[in-house]
Amino acid sequence: MNMNILKKMTALLMLALAILFFAPFMQTKAVASESSSSSSSVSSTTDSSLSDVKKKGTLVVGLSADYPPYEFTAKVNGETKYVGIDIEIARKFAKDLGVKLVIKNMDFDSLLVALETHKVDTVISAMNPTSERRKSVDFSNIYYTGGKYIVINKKDKAKYKNKDSFENKTIGAQTGSLEYNLVQKQMKGASVKGLAKLNNLIIALQSGKVAGVLMEEATAKAYVSNNSNLYAFNAKMNVDTNETGAAMAFSKGSTTLVNAANKTISKLKKENVINKKYVPNAAKYMKSTSKNNTMISYWTYFAKGLEYTLIITVISVFFGFLLGIILALMRISNAKILHTLAVMYIEFIRGTPLMVQVMFVYFGIGALIQSLPALAAGIIAVSLNSAAYVAEVIRSGIESIATGQTEAARSLGMNQKQTYRYVVIPQAIKNIWPALGNEFITLIKESSIVSVIGVGDLMYQTQLVQSATYKGVLPLFITMMIYFIVTFTLSKFLNYFEGKMKHEQ
Amino acid sequence: MNSKMIEVVNLKKSYGSNTVLKDISEVVEKGQVICIIGPSGSGKSTFLRCLNVLEQPSDGKVYFEGNELTNISENELNILREKMGMVFQGFNLFPNMNVLENVKLAPMKVKNKTVAEAEKMATGLLEKVGLADKAKQFPSSLSGGQQQRVAIARALAMDPEVMLFDEPTSALDPEMVGEVLKVMRNLADSGMTMIVVTHEMGFAKEVADQVWFMADGYIQEIGTPEEFFKEPKTNRAKEFLDKIL
Ligand SMILES: Nc1ncnc2c1ncn2[C@@H]1O[C@H](COP(=O)(O)OP(=O)(O)OP(=O)(O)O)[C@@H](O)[C@H]1O
Ligand SMILES: [Mg+2]
Numbered sequence: 001m002n003m004n005i006l007k008k009m010t011a012l013l014m015l016a017l018a019i020l021f022f023a024p025f026m027q028t029k030a031v032a033s034e035s036s037s038s039s040s041s042v043s044s045t046t047d048s049s050l051s052d053v054k055k056k057g058t059l060v061v062g063l064s065a066d067y068p069p070y071e072f073t074a075k076v077n078g079e080t081k082y083v084g085i086d087i088e089i090a091r092k093f094a095k096d097l098g099v100k101l102v103i104k105n106m107d108f109d110s111l112l113v114a115l116e117t118h119k120v121d122t123v124i125s126a127m128n129p130t131s132e133r134r135k136s137v138d139f140s141n142i143y144y145t146g147g148k149y150i151v152i153n154k155k156d157k158a159k160y161k162n163k164d165s166f167e168n169k170t171i172g173a174q175t176g177s178l179e180y181n182l183v184q185k186q187m188k189g190a191s192v193k194g195l196a197k198l199n200n201l202i203i204a205l206q207s208g209k210v211a212g213v214l215m216e217e218a219t220a221k222a223y224v225s226n227n228s229n230l231y232a233f234n235a236k237m238n239v240d241t242n243e244t245g246a247a248m249a250f251s252k253g254s255t256t257l258v259n260a261a262n263k264t265i266s267k268l269k270k271e272n273v274i275n276k277k278y279v280p281n282a283a284k285y286m287k288s289t290s291k292n293n294t295m296i297s298y299w300t301y302f303a304k305g306l307e308y309t310l311i312i313t314v315i316s317v318f319f320g321f322l323l324g325i326i327l328a329l330m331r332i333s334n335a336k337i338l339h340t341l342a343v344m345y346i347e348f349i350r351g352t353p354l355m356v357q358v359m360f361v362y363f364g365i366g367a368l369i370q371s372l373p374a375l376a377a378g379i380i381a382v383s384l385n386s387a388a389y390v391a392e393v394i395r396s397g398i399e400s401i402a403t404g405q406t407e408a409a410r411s412l413g414m415n416q417k418q419t420y421r422y423v424v425i426p427q428a429i430k431n432i433w434p435a436l437g438n439e440f441i442t443l444i445k446e447s448s449i450v451s452v453i454g455v456g457d458l459m460y461q462t463q464l465v466q467s468a469t470y471k472g473v474l475p476l477f478i479t480m481m482i483y484f485i486v487t488f489t490l491s492k493f494l495n496y497f498e499g500k501m502k503h504e505q
Numbered sequence: 506m507n508s509k510m511i512e513v514v515n516l517k518k519s520y521g522s523n524t525v526l527k528d529i530s531e532v533v534e535k536g537q538v539i540c541i542i543g544p545s546g547s548g549k550s551t552f553l554r555c556l557n558v559l560e561q562p563s564d565g566k567v568y569f570e571g572n573e574l575t576n577i578s579e580n581e582l583n584i585l586r587e588k589m590g591m592v593f594q595g596f597n598l599f600p601n602m603n604v605l606e607n608v609k610l611a612p613m614k615v616k617n618k619t620v621a622e623a624e625k626m627a628t629g630l631l632e633k634v635g636l637a638d639k640a641k642q643f644p645s646s647l648s649g650g651q652q653q654r655v656a657i658a659r660a661l662a663m664d665p666e667v668m669l670f671d672e673p674t675s676a677l678d679p680e681m682v683g684e685v686l687k688v689m690r691n692l693a694d695s696g697m698t699m700i701v702v703t704h705e706m707g708f709a710k711e712v713a714d715q716v717w718f719m720a721d722g723y724i725q726e727i728g729t730p731e732e733f734f735k736e737p738k739t740n741r742a743k744e745f746l747d748k749i750l
Binding site: 418 | 559656
């Protein structure tokens with residue numbers, strides 16, 4: 001292979017690879033040195049968390065907006081908004097700090113990682129300050145306390161009376177939540193099933209996959225008031241009062257920011273604002289959404305989701321294709337290092353799940369580039385993934401071009417680069433067009449994984465619709481149909497062009 | 506001044522333990538038409554491909570117009586290859602381009618000719634090989650003879666100093682051989698230096714200045730067509746001629 005072009009092209013790839021591989025380790029180091037400094041010295045002298053927030057003028061709050069009445073989405077005048085107790089507290093906190101509020105919605109399990117990697121300044125997501133969590137983050141004082149309730153199907157009301165009537169049954173709880181641990185520790189004989197989203201746990205309950213779902217009091221009451229088939233009772237869990245309440249989480253050592261939060265919280269408590277104002281407000285939004293939960297009124301969610309899915313796919317296919325060509329050329333090159341690098345990359349990507357890659361890019365590269373938006377992270381991860389598959393498709397395409405073509409081009413004085421660019425690759429692409437089309441269709445489906453880091457694609461919007469409408473299966477069905485219609489139409493379209501191209505040949 | 510076009514000195518080529526070219530030292534003068542004949546597998550194609558270094562010789566030197574091709578940079582080699590047109594047994598036209606695009610691609614990309622210049626020249630060359638009316642057709646819609654004539658036009662488009670032909674007619678149906686040979690004959694008449702590997706003895710007799718007989722990795726014998734076909738000097742050549750005539 002011509003070394004010059006490849007050198008340039010690979011420099012880029014190597015950079016991406018280097019960032020991919022080293023970003024997380026650099027991050028670990030940064031965290032380690034940070035925590036050691038805060039434990040060895042008086043933290044307030046080195047802590048700049050409060051001034052940092054004030055300097056950038058925004059308070060970025062991470063939360064998992066599927067937990068009414070704490071945080072959920074509602075349609076206000078046709079616009080989707082985050083609402084709930086935590087949202088109002090966050091707004092008050094930001095106002096007290098004199099900065100703008102920015103909300104980042106993501107899976108509950110991802111919240112602490114987001115905090116550690118400084119993607120968010122604080123997590124206000126009805127989070128219980130367990131001693132386990134205290135090991136990795138700092139908490140504010142508790143701002144609200146509610147008991148733990150078990151939600152069951154109403155028809156089972158006679159069967160399940162208290163937390164001990166679930167022997168040999170399965171109880172659902174949100175993955176990574178306090179409730180999850182409580183089921184394991186305090187519900188003898190019951191096994192636990194963890195899911196990331198409460199909506200899906202409710203679906204599991206209604207379809208009999210779990211006998212009950214353990215959740216926070218206010219949330220349980222919200223579900224019951226919106227779904228007449230459900231019933232909830234107090235689990236009377238034996239919990240450390242310090243660990244049951246909801247508190248704001250901060251990255252370790254953010255003493256000044258924690259102090260500021262405590263100031264806001266004590267003000268709220270003194271005036272009893274949460275019970276007097278925030279809880280009733282949240283209930284109002286829940287009623288207004290439950291009145292209006294026909295799917296048609298949520299078509300904008302699906303449309304927006306589809307738009308994101310297509311944007312992610314198109315951009316990823318484009319970059320995946322470019323990078324794929326580079327990788328393929330590296331792989332067939334005579335230069336040993338390039339060849340080995342390409343093989344390693346391709347094997348590595350094909351040997352790891354896309355979901356892990358997506359999270360790795362978001363939290364790993366995101367550790368270096370703080371402002372990396374989830375959408376960009378998703379696109380980068382999907383592109384890097386797609387490149388490996390495209391590279392193999394292109395390589396087989398190139399290898400299918402007879403050597404006579406190369407010889408003819410070289411005998412005309414074309415150099416290696418020109419030979420590839422004008423003779424080999426155009427023909428290879430023509431041969432691999434169907435395979436590339438399939439890759440595009442595959443990506444439309446696979447890209448649904450980016451919803452785990454909170455990118456607003458079709459899958460993510462589906463989850464929003466689920467939590468807004470308290471309906472689990474119907475939104476999934478609609479989404480499934482949308483995916484199918486898009487991929488089916490596209491594959492017919494590609495077949496048509498393939499046929500046409502063959503005809504021309 | 507120097508009329509040597511190509512010179513090879515102690516050329517050797519082996520594939521692993523199989524030594525195909527054992528020791529060849531010859532000169533091709535400007536304007537000469539050389540026909541190389543010899544049994545199958547004797548290394549004729551390998552020799553031709555060593556001349557424009559599509560195949561890297563294992564040992565020895567190849568000079569083209571005084572430049573040592575076996576000892577220059579890739580860039581310089583690319584520039585010199587422009588001047589050595591090559592025509593293959595299997596045509597090797599680019600199937601994704603029409604006839605005109607096949608011919609004008611290299612002049613545009615390698616010599617940076619404008620579209621207009623390249624198109625004008627390509628049209629002229631297609632006329633010369635009798636295919637002006639096929640300019641917009643794709644190779645797959647042409648007969649073998651037509652494809653080979655396009656391949657010749659494509660090589661000529663780089664304005665070469667020498668043309669290398671590797672059995673240009675052996676993949677053709679008999680009725681198409683004539684049209685290709687006619688184009689080659691015209692080319693020879695115009696003074697082009699040509700090295701032609703062929704089994705077309707009639708063409709060799711009529712057009713060649715020299716016939717090189719190749720066997721067992723050596724050029725066994727060189728002579729004018731009259732000498733060679735009437736009275737071959739070596740037994741190896743006699744046997745070969747007996748077999749094919
Ligand atoms: N790339 C290669 N790798 C290994 N061996 C090769 C290669 N190319 C040619 N050979 C061998 O070199 C020898 C000469 O081949 P070459 O094609 O030069 O013969 P030829 O005289 O052109 O024969 P023909 O008249 O059949 O075209 C053959 O034994 C062939 O197997
Ligand atoms: Mg041959």
